[in-house]
Amino acid sequence: MSVSSIPSLDGFFWLTLVLVALMFVQRSLHLEFQTIVWILTRNYNLMVWTFAIFFLPGVLLHELSHFFMAKLLRIPTGNLSLIPEPMRNGKLRMGYVEIIRTDYLRDSLVGAAPFIVGMIIVAYISIFELHLVVMWDTLRNGQTELFWMGLQTLPSIPYFWFWFYITFIISSTMLPSESDRYSWMPMLMILGLLLVLALVAGAGPWMLENLAPPLNSFLRGSALILVVSVIVHAILVLPLMLIHRILTKLTGWDVN
Secondary structure (H helix, E strand, O other): OOHHHOOOOHHHHHHHHHHHHHHHHHHHHHHHHHHHHHHHHOOHHHHHHHHHHHOHHHHHHHHHHHHHHHHHOOOOEEEEEOOOEEOOOOOEEOOEEEEOOOOHHHHHHHHHHHHHHHHHHHHHHHHHHOOHHHHHHHHHOOOHHHHHHHHHHHHHOOOHHHHHHHHHHHHHHOOOOOOOOOOHHHHHHHHHHHHHHHHHOOOHHHHHHHOHHHHHHHHHHHHHHHHHHHHHHHHHHHHHHHHHHHHHHHHOOOOO
8 A cells, every 4th residue: 555545544633633622712711701700709609509500501411421321331320410519629520420330441431421422412503503514615615705604694593592502511511521531541552452453463454444534534523523612612712701801900809
């Protein structure tokens, strides 16, 4: 197989780049939101509950995704809570579901469930409710005027602000927590070992020809879906940052 015929695997790069961007804007937005509420109320508990209520639909979907994936994989579950709880490390736990740990494969799937479900819902809204695929095609084809016209007409779509809120809330809460990811590293090591064994056995050319193209298309598509989440967060975080600065100047209060 010549170098020119090797399938592109740039999907890994784009997906990683967009994931990093989403984590950055998500954390920035959450911090700005909490800071603004704290400056306005000067009450930590009120800030926690305001944050929890605003993000409740996303937290509920996150925990139910864990719960139903565990049930699907026949893993015993315990209590489910949506009560916000400050942790010793300073972080805020928005909710949890008690799930018995089993093997790495099933635990990895349970941990990834909110991300999988969130991606599916964001993809559905983007394609069928907001029609962003059409706008993406016009931009990719160089039809910038049509793209900007479509962008300006987005708010006129029925229930636009509802879909915008749902997209934001889901994409802002679908990333797996540290406890969700605990089994990912062992699972990745196992998959890496299987890949090495396949390459040693001579399956490399067949994998590049048959598995690499659909895998790369899937990764590119996933990155494109996440771009929608990044854009939604970026649209909201900028005015929140401005409000934060204005409130700080007016009140002299800020969070260090």
